[in-house]
Amino acid sequence: xxxxxxxxxxxxxxxxxxxxxxxxxxxxxxxxxxxxxxxxxxxxxxxxxxxxxxxxxxxxxxxxxxxxxxxxxxxxxxxxxxxxxxxxxxxxxxxxxxxxxxxxxxxxxxxxxxxxxxxxxxxxxxxxxxxxxxxxxxxxxxxxxxxxxxxxxxxxxxxxxxxxxxxxxxxxxxxxxxxxxxxxxxxxxxxxxxxxxxxxxxxxxxxxxxxxxxxxxxxxxxxxxxxxxxxxxxxxxxxxxxxxxxxxxxxxxxxxxxxxxxxxxxxxxxxxxxxxxxxxxxxxxxxxxxxxxxxxxxxxxxxxxxxxxxxxxxxxxxxxxxxxxxxxxxxxxxxxxxxxxxxxxxxxxxxxxxxxxxxxxxxxxxxxxxxxxxxxxxxxxxxxxxxxxxxxxxxxxxxxxxxxxxxxxxx
Numbered sequence: 001x002x003x004x005x006x007x008x009x010x011x012x013x014x015x016x017x018x019x020x021x022x023x024x025x026x027x028x029x030x031x032x033x034x035x036x037x038x039x040x041x042x043x044x045x046x047x048x049x050x051x052x053x054x055x056x057x058x059x060x061x062x063x064x065x066x067x068x069x070x071x072x073x074x075x076x077x078x079x080x081x082x083x084x085x086x087x088x089x090x091x092x093x094x095x096x097x098x099x100x101x102x103x104x105x106x107x108x109x110x111x112x113x114x115x116x117x118x119x120x121x122x123x124x125x126x127x128x129x130x131x132x133x134x135x136x137x138x139x140x141x142x143x144x145x146x147x148x149x150x151x152x153x154x155x156x157x158x159x160x161x162x163x164x165x166x167x168x169x170x171x172x173x174x175x176x177x178x179x180x181x182x183x184x185x186x187x188x189x190x191x192x193x194x195x196x197x198x199x200x201x202x203x204x205x206x207x208x209x210x211x212x213x214x215x216x217x218x219x220x221x222x223x224x225x226x227x228x229x230x231x232x233x234x235x236x237x238x239x240x241x242x243x244x245x246x247x248x249x250x251x252x253x254x255x256x257x258x259x260x261x262x263x264x265x266x267x268x269x270x271x272x273x274x275x276x277x278x279x280x281x282x283x284x285x286x287x288x289x290x291x292x293x294x295x296x297x298x299x300x301x302x303x304x305x306x307x308x309x310x311x312x313x314x315x316x317x318x319x320x321x322x323x324x325x326x327x328x329x330x331x332x333x334x335x336x337x338x339x340x341x342x343x344x345x346x347x348x349x350x351x352x353x354x355x356x357x358x359x360x361x362x363x364x365x366x367x368x369x370x371x372x373x374x375x376x377x378x379x380x381x382x383x384x385x386x387x388x389x390x391x392x393x394x395x396x397x398x399x400x401x402x403x404x405x406x407x408x409x410x411x
Contacts, residue, residue, distance in 0.1 A: 029114075076169060081147060093362070095159050095161075135395075139399075189362070198328055200359060200362065208318045209230075211284050212315050215281040217280055237289065237309070263355065267289060271287065
């Protein structure tokens with residue numbers, strides 16, 4: 001990617017950003033602490049307190065924010081700043097809600113308090129993605145204070161309702177505000193190990209239903225109940241976890257993401273339920289299944305497999321809950337090159353281009369034809385028990401976001 005900077009100018013720019021971020025390291029980590037303490041588990045997805053924390057941080061640096069809501073309990077925070085003259089419009093996006101912690105007894109650290117253990121900062125949402133929001137916020141402050149060094153516009157969005165792919169966050173915003181489409185997006189969600197996600201899996205949620213005639217349990221035959229029909233179907237679906245595909249030619253350069261996960265179909269049987277009583281034949285049983293679809297495969301491929309399975313199993317049918325296709329931006333997109341070059345400057349290591357396993361709001365912009373990449377301090381493929389982010393990664397991301405934004409806007 002070409003930039004307006006010489007090698008020496010890049011070195012001076014990186015040094016200026018480094019000094020700015022390092023001088024605010026404690027403020028950055030304190031913002032992480034306050035965001036974690038602002039509970040925003042989704043469901044229910046309340047982000048009022050988390051949005052207030054982020055807004056107060058930005059307000060302390062004279063950054064003006066506006067709030068847009070579809071659900072009053074799920075505010076979305078937006079701030080925009082113009083640079084030195086016309087140019088491209090870059091979106092810096094993060095989300096304020098967190099996934100459920102699961103069973104609290106499984107955690108060895110507090111859920112809503114951050115702790116620093118060695119090089120890691122723990123707390124629910126640190127990986128997904130309050131550390132990323134904090135780093136984006138600080139980078140946006142630098143951009144606001146250095147508008148003379150870049151052209152165009154930068155928009156910061158801290159949104160609700162991302163972790164359940166809900167209707168009140170980025171998707172709703174883009175429907176309300178056409179000016180938020182932008183020309184490119186840096187999403188602060190990491191794909192793990194500080195790699196660069198240029199692609200992410202698609203999603204297909206389905207409900208699988210088995211039915212059977214009613215009867216007394218003592219008269220049951222193999223495959224005669226809804227529960228046994230459903231169980232047999234699920235036993236045939238579970239091995240689909242081993243289906244692998246090659247990436248499309250335009251993203252053939254993606255590296256394996258922690259083994260084979262990036263190009264593997266994943267199948268999670270999330271819920272099961274059945275009617276009836278223990279001594280009666282169940283007449284209806286259902287399961288909700290989460291398919292994550294790798295690039296090179298389509299949701300229609302899975303639908304065809306489900307249709308074939310239903311033909312072969314009496315009383316079996318399925319319906320779609322929601323879904324979308326795998327999506328990607330090519331590695332030579334200017335925003336991807338800007339992020340890769342900035343990471344190389346800051347960390348002296350180029351990130352690997354990978355497929356991100358969980359879905360992100362980047363897909364909402366890609367669906368509009370806008371190039372989008374994911375890069376952030378999430379250290380693992382997916383956040384879970386004892387969620388954490390590495391302190392050095394959080395600090396590095398703030399620097400990389402600021403530098404990558406400047407590179408992109410000064411092409």
